[in-house]
Amino acid sequence: QIRAQRVAYITQRLQLTADESAFFWGVQSEHDVERKRITQEFRALKNKVPVTEAEARAMLEAKYTMEQRLLELRGRTMERLLTGVPAMKLVKLPDAEKDFRRDLLRQLRQRRNGRG
Numbered sequence: 001q002i003r004a005q006r007v008a009y010i011t012q013r014l015q016l017t018a019d020e021s022a023f024f025w026g027v028q029s030e031h032d033v034e035r036k037r038i039t040q041e042f043r044a045l046k047n048k049v050p051v052t053e054a055e056a057r058a059m060l061e062a063k064y065t066m067e068q069r070l071l072e073l074r075g076r077t078m079e080r081l082l083t084g085v086p087a088m089k090l091v092k093l094p095d096a097e098k099d100f101r102r103d104l105l106r107q108l109r110q111r112r113n114g115r116g
Contacts, residue, residue, distance in 0.1 A: 006100055013096035014089045023084035031077040035070060042066040 011021045042062055050056035081090055 002104065005104070009100045009103075010093070010096050013099070014085075014092050016085065016089065020085045020089070024081060027077060027080050027084070031073065034073055038066055038069050038073065 007025060011024075014020075014024075016024055045059055045062050048055075048059075050059055078090070
């Protein structure tokens with residue numbers, strides 16, 4: 001349900017046409033799968049408590065590598081998105097994502113407090 005809300009919210013905020021929306025969410029879905037795979041690889045290491053200096057160093061290097069891979073993924077995703085969605089619409093994406101998360105957290109807090 002949250003995913004459907006996100007799709008509707010972002011699609012509306014970016015004012016995507018039907019074709020742009022289909023393209024955007026196809027690319028975004030692939031991005032999300034790859035991002036999840038990268039972060040899960042690191043999560044397995046993160047839960048381990050380093051016992052030696054070498055293990056701690058390896059964890060730091062793994063974290064840096066993960067962040068680098070995520071940055072490269074974002075770059076590749078944006079390049080792909082630009083082939084099917086105008087830059088004038090994509091420039092609104094970071095704010096739309098941030099606003100969606102803020103609104104979602106507000107809704108969850110209201111429900112938890114019995115006001116929604």
